[in-house]
Amino acid sequence: xxxxxxxxxxxxxxxxxxxxxxxxxxxxxxxxxxxxxxxxxxxxxxxxxxxxxxxxxxxxxxxxxxxxxxxxxxxxxxxxxxxxxxxxxxxxxxxxxxxxxxxxxxxxxxxxxxxxxxxxxxxxxxxxxxxxxxxxxxxxxxxxxxxxxxxxxxx
Numbered sequence: 001x002x003x004x005x006x007x008x009x010x011x012x013x014x015x016x017x018x019x020x021x022x023x024x025x026x027x028x029x030x031x032x033x034x035x036x037x038x039x040x041x042x043x044x045x046x047x048x049x050x051x052x053x054x055x056x057x058x059x060x061x062x063x064x065x066x067x068x069x070x071x072x073x074x075x076x077x078x079x080x081x082x083x084x085x086x087x088x089x090x091x092x093x094x095x096x097x098x099x100x101x102x103x104x105x106x107x108x109x110x111x112x113x114x115x116x117x118x119x120x121x122x123x124x125x126x127x128x129x130x131x132x133x134x135x136x137x138x139x140x141x142x143x144x145x146x147x148x149x150x151x152x153x154x155x
Contacts (some may be wrong), residue, residue: 040133050077098150099111101115101118101119108122117142
């Protein structure tokens, strides 16, 4: 039997005297665990915020048919939030704060969703010419910002 099949299933009732001791015990243990983790250097609020944002960005982009690298998303969001975890990505990362997208050898990396479209059109422009990139932008009804070095949302 499923819960919604019970009569008055939305009329929740409980006995505080039975629940409160268990709830108090769980909250106490949770507090001890959080304290131990903080002693080890975990900033749980930052980490939880970061992980939640990463999942939102990656999952939302999948709906649109775009598959993002979670590590690069983590790095970008952490940097924008000022979280030190960015250092774990690698010491050789060089940030360009105002770039919509950057080109590093054969790799193109963008700073966001619309910047990713701009970057893709920039790639087409580099490979096949500006005329083709403009035609594609018009075909998809998109106003292309071809200035990769000026991200108005950059910090």
